[in-house]
Amino acid sequence: MNRRTFLQTSSLTSAGLLLTPTLNFSNAKPIANISVGMIGLDTSHCPAFTKILNVEGSGFRVTHAYPHGSLDIESSVSRIPRFTEEVKALGVEIVDSLDALLSEVDAVLLETNDGRRHLEQAQAVFKAGKKVFIDKPLAASLEDAIRIFDLANQYRVPMFSASSLRFSPSTVAVRNGKIGQVTGADIYSPCKVEKTHPDLFWYGIHGVESLFTVMGTGCKTVRRIHRDGMDIVTGEWADGRIGTFRGLRGDKTGYGGTAFGTEGIAPAGVYEGYAPLVKEIMQFFRTGALPVKQEETLEIFAFMAAAEVSKKKKGKAVSLEKVLSKARKGL
Numbered sequence: 001m002n003r004r005t006f007l008q009t010s011s012l013t014s015a016g017l018l019l020t021p022t023l024n025f026s027n028a029k030p031i032a033n034i035s036v037g038m039i040g041l042d043t044s045h046c047p048a049f050t051k052i053l054n055v056e057g058s059g060f061r062v063t064h065a066y067p068h069g070s071l072d073i074e075s076s077v078s079r080i081p082r083f084t085e086e087v088k089a090l091g092v093e094i095v096d097s098l099d100a101l102l103s104e105v106d107a108v109l110l111e112t113n114d115g116r117r118h119l120e121q122a123q124a125v126f127k128a129g130k131k132v133f134i135d136k137p138l139a140a141s142l143e144d145a146i147r148i149f150d151l152a153n154q155y156r157v158p159m160f161s162a163s164s165l166r167f168s169p170s171t172v173a174v175r176n177g178k179i180g181q182v183t184g185a186d187i188y189s190p191c192k193v194e195k196t197h198p199d200l201f202w203y204g205i206h207g208v209e210s211l212f213t214v215m216g217t218g219c220k221t222v223r224r225i226h227r228d229g230m231d232i233v234t235g236e237w238a239d240g241r242i243g244t245f246r247g248l249r250g251d252k253t254g255y256g257g258t259a260f261g262t263e264g265i266a267p268a269g270v271y272e273g274y275a276p277l278v279k280e281i282m283q284f285f286r287t288g289a290l291p292v293k294q295e296e297t298l299e300i301f302a303f304m305a306a307a308e309v310s311k312k313k314k315g316k317a318v319s320l321e322k323v324l325s326k327a328r329k330g331l
Helices: 045-053 080-088 098-102 115-128 142-155 169-175 199-215 275-287 294-312 320-329
Strands: 034-039 060-066 107-110 131-134 159-161 182-190 219-227 230-237 242-248 256-261 264-267
Touching: 034 045, 034 098, 034 275, 045 060, 045 080, 045 275, 060 080, 060 098, 098 115, 107 115, 115 131, 115 142, 115 159, 131 275, 142 294, 142 320, 169 199, 169 264, 182 199, 199 219, 199 230, 199 242, 199 256, 199 294, 219 294, 219 320, 230 294, 294 320
Parallel strands: 034 060, 034 107, 107 131, 131 159, 182 242
Antiparallel strands: 182 256, 219 230, 230 242, 256 264
16 A cells, blocks of 8 residues: 555544653644554564554554564564564555665554664664654663664654553553552563573563553662572662562463552553553654653663673672663763
8 A cells, every 4th residue: 555545534542641751752743644664573563553553544554564573583583474464464565675665654663573673773764754663672782772762862753662561551540640659569570581682671671661660760779689480670769669570481471560659559560452552652653742751761771781780790789870871881
């Protein structure tokens, strides 16, 4: 489908999270009918997001996709043929280059499952001036995460990255004051390990993002206890609050946790589907307003990088400020 023939309208609205962007692109002219390009067809998010977006009346449609994501992670590469066929069945045209995709679409979902490829692919999108959502993990290193944000700022192109867990309604309710001020939280999620990524970056990021969604920024130090079947990562915030992430491995895992507040206790970190995330992406594509602060995403990656250092130091406390400073000096 050529973007010039895409003539739908939208009545969907944002979930309305109380988050303020670092760079405010909200004065960007909204696009009435948005054609979306998808980069990387190596994750189940691709057909799932396409089914949500390609609904009559949404004002959005995934029209083109470039299938090549990871080049060497077998669990990702092996899924490209299947997900390619699934999105083709949903009316998506498959193209053979990023340039071919970027010339046909208004906005981009960078879905490549391999965070190592995101810097290169995101730079092409930034140069083309397209708004982009970068799926988890934003990068496979803290250094690359910093580089991606620096490039987005340099080209003045709106972008954000987040786990779908961030926008789960029960977690959002806690962030928005359901239990008053959050005094602490204990969150768990699956934490599969992929040798090409730091341990928490590949899958543990889901639970870590939930932790930061309810706790907010301001984590100063991280301690990590590592075992074959789990990780326990404890963060201490500047105001003395404690937040923990338990990363689970094995067949019997799940998403969840507990947030503690000045006015009660509530569940947090529960997976409640992709629709809340996609709704935020749609609002972002329309307005350019970022639903997650740049600083918060970078602090999440500093937290996970510090956990990697703490593992090597047998559980000693590691400063996020020092980890960030070292990463910036290495650029």
